[in-house]
Amino acid sequence: MAEEEVILKAEGLTKEFKGFVAVKNVNLHVRRGTIHALIGPNGAGKTTCFNLLTHFLTPTAGQIHFKGRNITGSSPAAIARMGLARSFQISAVFPHLSVRENVRVALQRKLGNSFFFWRSERVLNQLDGRAMELVTAVGLEAFAEQQAVDLPYGRKRALEIATTLALDPEMMLLDEPMAGLGQEDIKRIAALIRTVARDRTVLMVEHNMSVVADLSDTITVLARGEVLAEGPYATVSKDPAVVEAYVGTGHG
Template identity: 75%
Template sequence: MVGTTDDIILQTQGLTKDFKGFTAVSEVDLAVRRGSIHALIGPNGAGKTTCFNLLTKFLIPTRGTITYKGEDITRVKPADIARRGLVRSFQISAVFPHLTVLENVRIALQRKRGDSFDFWNSEHVLKELDGEAARLVEAVGLAEFSRHQAVELSYGRKRALEIATTLALDPEMMLLDEPMAGMGHEDVDRIAELIRRVSADRTILMVEHNLSVVASLSDRITVLARGKVLAEGDYATVSKDPRVIEAYIGAGHG
C-alpha cells in the first residue's frame, strides 16, 4: 500500500498501450504521492517514454485509467490537464531562442492568464508581468542573464529557463522528461539542486537516466522493464533488487 487515497495525486490502473501488435506498456499501476519526487526509470526499451507520453496525454491508452486529484483524465487533452495544474516541462514550455530570458518567462505568464499575447495591453499590465517574470528568473538562478537572448545560454541554463517557464504556469505537479539529458557535470548539479528547490511545494514525476541524480533526488522510484513494473520503492531498495540488476545488465548497462 503506497498511501491513502488523499495522499495520491496521480494514479494509473492497468495502463496499457499497444502499437500494431506490440505492447509497449502493459498493465502499469502507478501511484504518485503528493509532495514527493517520484522517478520513472528502466533500461533502454523499458517503455518509460511511452508511459510518460500516456501520463502527459500525448498518447491515448489502449486500456487502463489515469486519475489526477481523484478525477479520471484518461481522455483529457494535454492543454486541459495543464490548466488543471499538471504540466509537462520541456514539451509544453517551449523556449523562444531570440527572445530574452525575461521575455520567455513573460510569455509563459501570459499563457497562464489565458491570453496568447498581450501586445495590445497597456504598458502597466506588461510591467506587472515583468515583475513576476523577474522573480521567477531569479528563482531559477538566471537573474544575471535576464536580458540575454535564450540562444546565448548554455545548455544547462536553457533547461533552467524551461523550468522557469513551467513554473510560470503555476503547476501543482511537474512532469520532467529527462531533465539531465546531454548535460555536463556542473550543469547536472545545478539543475538537480534547482529541482530539489522547486519541489518544496509541489509534486514532481521525472523520467531520468542519470541514476546518481535519481538516487539523490527521489523519494520513490518505479522501475519499468519490457513495459511492465519490475520493482518499486526507495533507491536503496530497488538498486539491490536482483531483478533490477539483471534488467540493467541484460540491456547493456553497467
C-alpha cells in the same frame, strides 16, 4: 496508501502500436509532495508512459486520475490547467525572445490569453515583476536579457523549468532533465529540482542513476513496458530483477 496522499494515479495503463505493446498494464501511484522517478533500460516504455500521463498519447486501456479526478481522455492543455505541467518540451522556449520575455509569455499562458503578443505594454509590464522573480529563482538573473538561443545548454534547462513554474503547477513532470548536461550543470539542476519540489510533486524520467539515488523518494522501474519494481532507491537497486534488466544495457 491513503487515497488523499496520492496526487497522480494510473491503473492498468496500456499502449499498443500496431500490435507492439509499448506499455503494459502499468499501475503508478505518485504520493503528494514527493519526488518520484521513472527509470528503466532503453526501450522500457518510460517516455511512452510520460506521454500517456500528459495525454500526448491516448492509452489503449487503463485510467489516469489526477487529484481524484479521472483525466483519461482530457486534452494536454486541460490537464496543464488542472495543475499537471510537463517540462522539457522544447517548444516551451522561444529562441529569439530573452529569458525574461520567455517567462513572461508563460505567465500570459497562465492568464489564459495564450499568445497575445499585442497585449498592451502596461499588462505585460505588470507581469515583469513575477517573471523576474522566477528568473531569479532558477538562477538566471544574470542572463535575463539574453536571447534563449544564446544560453549555454544547462541554462536552457533552467529556463525550461522557469517557464513550467510560470504555470504554477501542483505537479511537474520532468523528461530526462539531466540529458546532455555536464557535471556542474547536473549539480545545479538537481539543486533546482530539490527546491522546486519543496511545495509541489515531481515525477521525472531520468537515466542518471546517481541523480535518481540522490533526489528520489520513490522509484518505479519499467522494463519492456511493465513495472518491474517500485520503492526507495536502496531497495530497488538491490532487486535481482532490476539488476538483471540493467545488465548489458550500458546503464550501471
